[in-house]
Amino acid sequence: MASPQPIDGMKSISAGVHEVCNSQVLRVMIYRNPALTRCEMTDIQLDRMDTRIISALRKDGRISHQQLSTQVGLSPSQCLRRVKKLEDIGVIKGYTAVIDEGKLGNDVSAWIIVTLHRNKPGARERVALLLQNRPWVRLATGVTGEVDFMIRVVAPRMADFTKILVDELSAHPDISSTQSFICLDDLVGNLV
Structure with a gap:
């Protein structure tokens, strides 16, 4: 079986994204149409910094980019770029409030x-x-x-x-x- 090929134009894909974390590699099924009938797989490499960002955002989705960058040890611009990338590829699907x-x-x-x-x-x-x-x-x-x-x-x-x-x-x-x-x-x- 052939190795999955990355999908061009991942930023423009607006349909659903499902993810399953496997060690440091995230396998993502990207659906090209709203009917979810055709999909391809691509491997997304997440490094330790990406997983630290994800962990921090799980704990506090409202953390400022400045605080997040300090917490994970990146410059604010690098941290913002990584968060944006995680959002664009669908790893971060949104932010929500925890309601009592x-x-x-x-x-x-x-x-x-x-x-x-x-x-x-x-x-x-x-x-x-x-x-x-x-x-x-x-x-x-x-x-x-x-x-x-x-x-x-x-x-x-x-x-x-x-x-x-x-x-x-x-x-x-x-x-x-x-x-x-x-x-x-x-x-x-x-x-x-």
Whole structure:
């Protein structure tokens, strides 16, 4: 099998980028069209400085370029150039705020495992569309195994969570079953 060739004009590619980190090499699938039907692979070399920048931005996405450059040991211009490169190739896909859901009145946080009816064409797409348009979804992930989705949801009270589980999900014609897990606390990470 031939070695993957880099794609020309990577900066102009506006469709999705998926990445998987493998040691110091990042293998990136770059999709050339919105239908995501044709893709090529390219290897992107990340050095130790790139990984230090990524690590610092994971901890604080609002850090100034001056502070970031000092933290990683680069000049501000070199650091800015590297951040821009990481953004252009899709390694950095965006910046976001970490929200305290409790302060917004969402006292219930839960994971819901969803299993779809197996022989219903389009079921996955219909449920994915449902999840994209619900304000209580914080993360929805397609998974392998016996189940189809893992969903992180929030709700103000248990009664609201019950409505989500019973009226929105369990009642959906494409969903075969659900299983829920109420979160006690978040030990690692900042998802919710």
